Amino acid sequence: MPDKAHGIANFEDKIIDGRKIAAYIESSLKEKVDYLKNSGIIPCIYVILIGNDPASVIYVKNKENAANRCGIMSKKIIIPVNISESELLNKINELNNDSLVHGILVQLPIPLHIDENKIMEAISPDKDVDGFHPFNEGKIFTGNSSFYPCTPFGIIKMLDYSNIELKGKNVVIIGQSIIVGKPLSIMLMNRNATVSVLNIHTKNIKCWTKMADVLISATGKAHLIDESFVKDGCVVIDVGIAKLNGKICGDVNFDSVIQKVSKITPVPGGVGPVTVAVLMENTVNAALQFLTNS
Numbered sequence: 001m002p003d004k005a006h007g008i009a010n011f012e013d014k015i016i017d018g019r020k021i022a023a024y025i026e027s028s029l030k031e032k033v034d035y036l037k038n039s040g041i042i043p044c045i046y047v048i049l050i051g052n053d054p055a056s057v058i059y060v061k062n063k064e065n066a067a068n069r070c071g072i073m074s075k076k077i078i079i080p081v082n083i084s085e086s087e088l089l090n091k092i093n094e095l096n097n098d099s100l101v102h103g104i105l106v107q108l109p110i111p112l113h114i115d116e117n118k119i120m121e122a123i124s125p126d127k128d129v130d131g132f133h134p135f136n137e138g139k140i141f142t143g144n145s146s147f148y149p150c151t152p153f154g155i156i157k158m159l160d161y162s163n164i165e166l167k168g169k170n171v172v173i174i175g176q177s178i179i180v181g182k183p184l185s186i187m188l189m190n191r192n193a194t195v196s197v198l199n200i201h202t203k204n205i206k207c208w209t210k211m212a213d214v215l216i217s218a219t220g221k222a223h224l225i226d227e228s229f230v231k232d233g234c235v236v237i238d239v240g241i242a243k244l245n246g247k248i249c250g251d252v253n254f255d256s257v258i259q260k261v262s263k264i265t266p267v268p269g270g271v272g273p274v275t276v277a278v279l280m281e282n283t284v285n286a287a288l289q290f291l292t293n294s
């Protein structure tokens with residue numbers, strides 16, 4: 001019988017602690033926030049929540065809490081699901097024109113009758129703290145965007161913080177969403193990784209995942225990944241969040257893969273808190289850019 005307590009102690013150094021990294025990012029913002037305040041500016045983010053999807057409500061609450069910790073003013077606008085596209089566009093326009101607002105975020109997903117692309121394009125690129133405006137997305141290619149999307153940027157920061165080299169590594173991403181997989185693939189290429197992006201139509205997923213030095217799973221399918229998907233020494237980044245038997249879990253069956261992996265992000269306490277911390281960093285940077293340009 002394996003010694004469970006002994007095993008857990010060993011496992012601890014495999015864990016990439018998202019809460020610790022988020023706290024480090026947040027604390028490093030303090031100096032910038034103080035500088036802004038001394039210049040008469042309180043960094044301010046507006047979060048627009050359409051409807052009351054329980055997961056979105058929790059994510060928005062986490063963002064508010066982080067803003068409070070960082071000295072950022074956060075305002076929430078809750079809008080009924082039957083809002084029309086033009087009403088939402090008007091609201092965004094109002095915020096674009098308000099010089100006291102530095103960051104605007106529309107929590108996704110949004111109702112199907114509203115064109116998500118139109119909404120992302122309506123947010124001023126200077127206030128696009130999500131990094132989803134096509135102007136900022138395009139700049140990911142050249143590696144000089146003002147606002148990188150928070151989850152991909154958070155993942156890169158977690159890998160850097162853990163001293164995981166990306167150059168020359170096989171990185172496999174499962175999921176090609178606009179929020180995670182697509183921007184992350186470019187950001188990893190900018191680091192000279194060899195990147196494969198899998199999608200729901202990919203055949204023989206395990207053939208790909210077993211080649212991965214770094215496996216990043218962003219599907220939202222609880223416990224999709226077990227030990228049969230990973231090679232020995234693989235770094236596993238779990239972007240999924242779902243509920244299984246009433247418990248929050250990720251795409252990765254942690255207990256199954258832990259023996260094989262060299263590093264892993266847990267769920268909860270992995271990518272999630274770092275994503276929120278990067279949003280705070282983007283907001284502070286938006287306020288700094290406003291100060292520079294004013």
Ligand code: GUN
Binds near residue numbers: 107108151179
């Ligand atoms: N929903 C899930 N992740 C995100 C995100 O990073 N930004 C926004 N706006 N909505 C999300």
